[in-house]
Amino acid sequence: MKISFHGACREVTGSCTLVETKKTKFLVDCGMFQGEDFVSSRNFDEFDFKASEIDFVLLTHAHIDHCGRLPKLFKDGFRGKIYCTAATRDLTVLMLTDSAKIISSEALSHGMEPFYSEDDVFFVSKLFKELPYNEEIVIAGDVKIKLGNSGHVLGSSFFEVWIKENKKEKKLVFSGDLGNSPARIIRDLDFVAGADLVFIESTYAGQEHESREEGIKQIRKAVIECIKNKGTLMIPIFALEKVQEILYELNSLVENKKIPYVPMFLDSPLAIKATEIYKNYEYLYDKESTELIVSGDDLFDFPGLEFTLSSQQSKTINNLRPPKVVLAGGGMCMGGRIQYHLKFNLDDPNSHVLLVAYQVKGSLGRKLMTGHKTVVIDNATVPVRAKVSTINSYSAHADHGALLSWLKRIKNPKPQHVFVVHGEEESNVKFRDDASKKIKTNFIIPEYGQAYEF
Numbered sequence: 427m428k429i430s431f432h433g434a435c436r437e438v439t440g441s442c443t444l445v446e447t448k449k450t451k452f453l454v455d456c457g458m459f460q461g462e463d464f465v466s467s468r469n470f471d472e473f474d475f476k477a478s479e480i481d482f483v484l485l486t487h488a489h490i491d492h493c494g495r496l497p498k499l500f501k502d503g504f505r506g507k508i509y510c511t512a513a514t515r516d517l518t519v520l521m522l523t524d525s526a527k528i529i530s531s532e533a534l535s536h537g538m539e540p541f542y543s544e545d546d547v548f549f550v551s552k553l554f555k556e557l558p559y560n561e562e563i564v565i566a567g568d569v570k571i572k573l574g575n576s577g578h579v580l581g582s583s584f585f586e587v588w589i590k591e592n593k594k595e596k597k598l599v600f601s602g603d604l605g606n607s608p609a610r611i612i613r614d615l616d617f618v619a620g621a622d623l624v625f626i627e628s629t630y631a632g633q634e635h636e637s638r639e640e641g642i643k644q645i646r647k648a649v650i651e652c653i654k655n656k657g658t659l660m661i662p663i664f665a666l667e668k669v670q671e672i673l674y675e676l677n678s679l680v681e682n683k684k685i686p687y688v689p690m691f692l693d694s695p696l697a698i699k700a701t702e703i704y705k706n707y708e709y710l711y712d713k714e715s716t717e718l719i720v721s722g723d724d725l726f727d728f729p730g731l732e733f734t735l736s737s738q739q740s741k742t743i744n745n746l747r748p749p750k751v752v753l754a755g756g757g758m759c760m761g762g763r764i765q766y767h768l769k770f771n772l773d774d775p776n777s778h779v780l781l782v783a784y785q786v787k788g789s790l791g792r793k794l795m796t797g798h799k800t801v802v803i804d805n806a807t808v809p810v811r812a813k814v815s816t817i818n819s820y821s822a823h824a825d826h827g828a829l830l831s832w833l834k835r836i837k838n839p840k841p842q843h844v845f846v847v848h849g850e851e852e853s854n855v856k857f858r859d860d861a862s863k864k865i866k867t868n869f870i871i872p873e874y875g876q877a878y879e880f
Contacts, residue, residue, distance in 0.1 A: 427589055427596065429623075430877035432474055433457060436851040438629055438786055439491040440468070443600070443847075444475055447589055450566045451475075452506075453483045454585065454600045454625070458494025458525070460760070461788040469495065470541050474875060478503030481566060485510040486602025487582035488517035488666055490525055497522055497542035500550045509565060511573065512556040513581025513707045517666060517700060519554075522547045524665075524696045528761050559583070560616075577605025577615030578822050579667035580704055586618060596622045596880065599841075603627050603848070604824040604832055606635060610671045611704075611725070613712045615824075620838035623880070628849030629784060629823045632856030641819025645675055648780050648815070649685045653749045657776030657812075662764040662791060664757035665697040667822045668783050670704055672753060673726045674715075680728040691743050693734045693763045694755035701726050744770045748777075757783035759790035769803045777812040782820045787850065830861055843868045843880075 427447050433440025433455075440459040445452055459468040477499050485508050486492055496508065496518075510518070526544045533540040557563060562572045568590045573583040582605065587598040599621040607614035652659035663669040669692070679685045692698060704726070708719060718725060734740050740763050743752060755762030768790075771777040785791035793801050794814045800807050824832065833844065844867055846854045851871070858869040872878075 427591055427880045428877055429880070430474070431847070431872045431874060433459065433874070434491070434848040435872050435874040435876070436854060438784070438848055438850060441486075441492045441848055442495070443625065445587075445589070445598070447568050447591055449568050450481050451479050452481050452569070453499075455486055455492040455602070456483055456495045456499050457492040458490050460491055460758070460786055469498070470538065473499070473502060476503065478505070480504050480506055482506040483508045484571065484585050484587070484600070485514060485518065486576065486584065486600065487579050488514050488521050489579065489603070489664075490521055492602070493518045493521065494525055497526065497546035497550050500553070501542050501546045506553065507555045507565075508550070508553045509555050509557055509571065511559065511581040511583055513703070513710060514583070515554040515556055516703050516706070517579075517581060519547070519551045520696065520699055520703065521665070522550065574616040574618065575613055576602050577607045577609060577612060578603040579605075580612055580707055580710055584616075584618070586621070598623045599625065599836065601626045601832070603629070603822070604829060606821050606824055606828065608712070609822070610638075610674045611711055611715045612667070613710065615832070617832060617835045619836070621836050621841050622839065623843050623845070624833065624836060624841040625845045625847055626829065626833055627823070628829065628846050628853045628857045630821060630825045631829060631846075631849055631853040632826055633818070634827060635821055635825040636817070636819040638819050641817050642675055642679070644815075644817050644819070645672070645780075646679055646685055648778060649679070649688060649751060652751060652778060653686055653688050655776040656748045657774060657778060658748050658767070658771045659751045659778050659780060660764065660767050660771060661751070661753045661780045661782060662757050662759050663694065663697060663753050663755060664783055665694060665700040665755055668757055668820065669694070669697040669753060670701060670726060671820055672782060673701070673731075676731070677723070677725060677728045680730065681723070687730055688749050688751055689746060690731045690751040690753070691734055692731065692753050693740050693743060693767070694753070695735050696755055696762075697753070698733050698735060740766065743767070757791070758785050759794065765790070765803050769806065769808055771812060772801070773809045773811050775811045775813075779812055779814045781814070781816045784821065784823065826857065826860070829857065830864065833861060834865060840865070841867050843870060845870050845872055847872065
């Protein structure tokens with residue numbers, strides 16, 4: 427068995443791991459690289475393997491850094507199945523359709539051909555095969571899999587994979603992205619009893635998240651300050667999980683009269699459509715959310731909230747005199763309608779940018795988070811006079827302690843090798859150094875393109 431790494435090595439984006447047995451070749455995720463530009467030049471590169479030889483893909487969840495190159499894989503010859511949950515399938519098709527439009531626009535503006543089209547997304551959508559959680563399923567002569575709930579976003583999974591070669595069986599576990607349990611809306615993540623090889627994400631290794639209660643306090647404080655200062659509170663959001671969690675909190679604050687009335691806008695067609703998909707999978711919600719729904723509460727709607735689907739509706743937001751609250755995509759301030767609002771409001775000292783998501787190196791969000799006094803948006807230099815703050819309570823990723831706790835539960839058998847992936851190199855090293863003191867096994871931080879044989 428040979429395992430090679432084609433993304434998310436010493437970085438957070440571009441998840442893509444290739445597993446080759448004597449009979450089968452498959453990928454775990456096929457994600458897009460993200461950085462300063464939505465269309466990173468690395469996404470245009472040829473795959474290091476033949477797409478036509480890949481038998482199937484195990485897709486952990488619908489975030490674009492895990493699914494974003496699937497249409498390119500199809501375009502290059504892949505015709506196998508994509509295994510995931512039904513919720514991941516629906517959300518992935520939505521995300522890829524939106525991504526194709528942005529890729530086309532940005533690629534053409536740079537005089538480049540898009541690396542996939544909406545037609546490629548359509549054909550990829552026919553390749554999905556939905557699977558349930560917690561059932562062992564044989565998908566190839568030498569490969570058996572089981573999906574566990576990773577608690578990250580709706581429908582997200584980790585994969586337990588059994589591979590049989592030379593009459594011997596090895597068990598591999600791919601964490602995908604592990605959730606920050608207990609989270610709002612979705613159920614807590616599951617655990618794994620044992621494995622021979624483990625591939626674990628490390629996005630927030632070395633960091634501890636603030637409590638949910640602290641997060642609610644900060645949101646409430648930000649809204650009240652926004653009203654007092656007659657400014658615009660801008661919350662850049664991801665369409666999956668992040669926006670649903672923030673809407674959940676705002677719904678609670680509004681309905682329990684903990685914040686005064688203020689106009690709020692969900693300015694993201696993608697987030698609005700994703701929220702509708704969430705409503706189709708209420709059986710995946712946790713107990714608290716289910717009880718609220720049974721009581722008649724709409725978790726994602728409340729007085730004062732307006733959904734702005736069209737670009738014209740979006741533009742009218744800035745014609746409305748503050749105070750107001752705007753939740754807009756994208757979460758790292760790259761692409762999406764948030765850039766329009768930032769360009770319009772960043773120079774206003776009464777306004778406030780509240781970052782609630784991970785900000786990858788090179789992104790506009792990271793620049794705001796680290797205190798840049800000016801930023802470039804749509805080829806214009808914009809002074810940053812607005813307040814910028816960060817909440818670490820609403821990460822959809824497990825923090826250092828939770829990652830370590832999840833890994834320590836894998837002990838029957840204890841893994842012989844643990845690959846630390848999907849994290850910046852500093853996070854990789856922090857996790858390896860700490861975990862190796864508590865778990866006696868071989869920790870590996872792979873490099874891009876590196877291969878290992880077992």
